Amino acid sequence: MRRGNSRRRHHSGGACSRLLASLERGILILTLPLSSVGCEDGTGNSVNGLRVVVRDSAGVITVDNAAPVPDSRLPWEFGTQPSLSIGAVDSGEADQLFQVTDATRLADGRIVIANSGSNELRVFNADGSHAATGGGRGEGPGEFVSYSPSAVATWPGDSIAAANPWGSRLSLFDADGNHGRDVSLDPAMLDIIDVLPDGKVFTSGSGGGLHGDMTGSSGLVRSNAEWGILDADGTLLASLGEFPGAEFYAIFAADGSLQGGMPHPFGRGTMGAVWGELVAIGVQDSYEIKAFATDGSLVRVVRRDGDLESPAQADLDDYYARRYADLPDEDRISNLNAVRDMPLVESWPAFSEILSDRAGYLWVREYRTAAWTVFDPEGRVQGLVETPPGLHTFEIGEDYLLGWVYDELGVEYVQLWSLSREISS
Template sequence: MGSREYPLVLGAVVALNVGFPDPVVATRAGQELPVAYSLPEEPRIQIGTVDGDGSSLFGVADAIRLRDGRILVADGGSGSLKFFDSRGAFVRAVGRAGDGPGEFRRLGRVAELEGGAVAALDPLLGRVTVFSPDGGLARTHDVSRDFRSTGRSVHLYGFLANGALVGLEEIEGEGVVEANYGDFPSSTLTYRAPVVQPVLIDTLGRTVTFGQSMPGNENLYQRQVSVGSERIRVGGQTVSAPFLRKVAVAVRGTWIALGPIEGHLVSAFNARDGVPQGHVAVFGGPPPKEVPQRVQDEWIDEKVVRFPRRTERRTWRDRYEDFLASAPGPMTFPPFKALALQEGGAVWREVYDPALEEGGPSHWIVTDPSTLGFGGTVVLPPGFRPYDIGRDYVLGGWSDELGIEFVRMYDLIEGSSGGQR
């Protein structure tokens, strides 16, 4: 597998500062990136089965490799944490679906903490459950209680090694943008762009802010009101679009990486002493691509075709067109789709390319803070999504053609000598 060329907007830059001053910028334009890692054709370990025993997986939310070599899978379908040995054989499961101690309504991120305990997040209940290294229930903590009591809203993304949670808290007031297209408050297309502040929530529930506030995820909501003879029905749904702004966040060990996917700046923080102190600014990447008018028209067609009456389709088409026309500049695809962190703090950014086949190989740019520049590129197998990236492995989820879920672990081979192409 040879090198892959990505035109760089600002070049390959990493600037390390103490505190949060503006990072120093150096540029290298038009850089051709080498291959950072390649993968063999076959995974070292594959977990999953169609037999319905303890190894079967459904709705996997996360998976990590523990320090002793075991693999932990957050299996959302069963509401349990499943432990596998270093060869992928099923060992035991802890937890189940429910609201009680040691139970989960919706499994989220998991992490191995200092000392070997395992923490699991339930984003629906806003609760953290900690299990001992052997799987016994140690404690639970209602993280969202303080936020609910004050009306604050926070989205949680993952654990640091000391058990603290990393999140983005919405800031009300100045900077928040809202717009309605239609007959508000009845049937309307609502756009909202909040402002968010990175926060750290420690194991005692105390909140510490770090970094700087930034624009949060853009949201588009389709709200419908219908009046019948006896009652009024209110319904709606969140509208997806590849050109809406998003903030990506990754957490691993003592490192935090976050930034807007439509930009070329990712901020990475090292919380080695419990509080994010170091600021690493990662620049550069492929330039954003303008969304062709044909793609915008097809996006609108997809959204309005579900309405049964022609008048409704025309009304909602006008609203979507008004939304696109109100944008301050041309609609663009983001340069990146997602962030991930490798053991040691290297930042992986997934390149967004509308020309790439859906479900095909994913392309990543790796930036290692220790080298002050791009480490190179990685191509991951079709349909494979990374959960945990070690120094010499990548663990992630994959589904076969029947939709059966598996967790796979591949070796990471430095340079271009692997089998994935």
């Protein structure tokens, strides 16, 4: 789930796009002469390097952007080190994290962590001290099973929403971790993507299962799934249509049943995030993001130029060689044999992730890089930003980034990093 509360407030932005981020002495420093920055004129076209064409067709706004050049870094700066790091080795306390799936920051600075390894919500004060724990393992009200809570977000009224898809519900807690009530979800829409500011839930189904006409053979298959908006009571409010799932290498038996398989390491799928008052959906087959209103209507299409290259067999071989390099010889050979017939996908995914921040900007992570392309609240490309290396991003605020990282021992940490969007002088 992408934290919908992190994208509520829109920011007026500036007249110009601001570009550059370079890594120097552990700091993401963002400086570039403003002569290199693209400012928009009244027609929506960039007059200084970042081309954008905006069209309105029957109420649907289409924004076509040129791809920013690789050194187009926005002048935004992250701290030299995290301002807060929650995590410990063998402490036996709440700060010993295990299988963190998500985290969100509350308005008072407290951080709520979804610690799925213990099926708990753990609340930490702004200074990193433990404040409260909610949830727990079980099937009762407010309890979680099977690697959940899978996500956490704020809910209207300063409450906390925690996703429990295997329990077919969304569990609501107060800011101190006390369980309030559960919201039963539409049984066909259990994959929670995000929560909107008014409590509506952005969600998708699990798809129709893996099947195909490859009886007795193997190959790549994809199953479509419906995406939609659930009302705050968990019922389906609007369908957004069906979108393709991840590409899966499937092996079928002679009777047509699924015998085995695995996700393709370079497989394309569908990504989603709440974007202000809208929801954004991007199919990784192309660089195109569609934004829908909560009534299901399409209101905006954002595209970015760029040719999609195709992986080679050497890329696939190198991936599995690195993945299984540390296994004992017998296990490594067995695993490599299991993927020897893995086919190539048609192209690399167009992007790897989409998020939006509390200033209303959309962040699209480029595939196989640490760079994000940032779009303003209207979908116009602004430039590139690189987040701290090794950090998996959960939430982007107006002046912070919240994410997850692990060290060489596998110890998990949830970290808060400062973010400055000011232009360096």
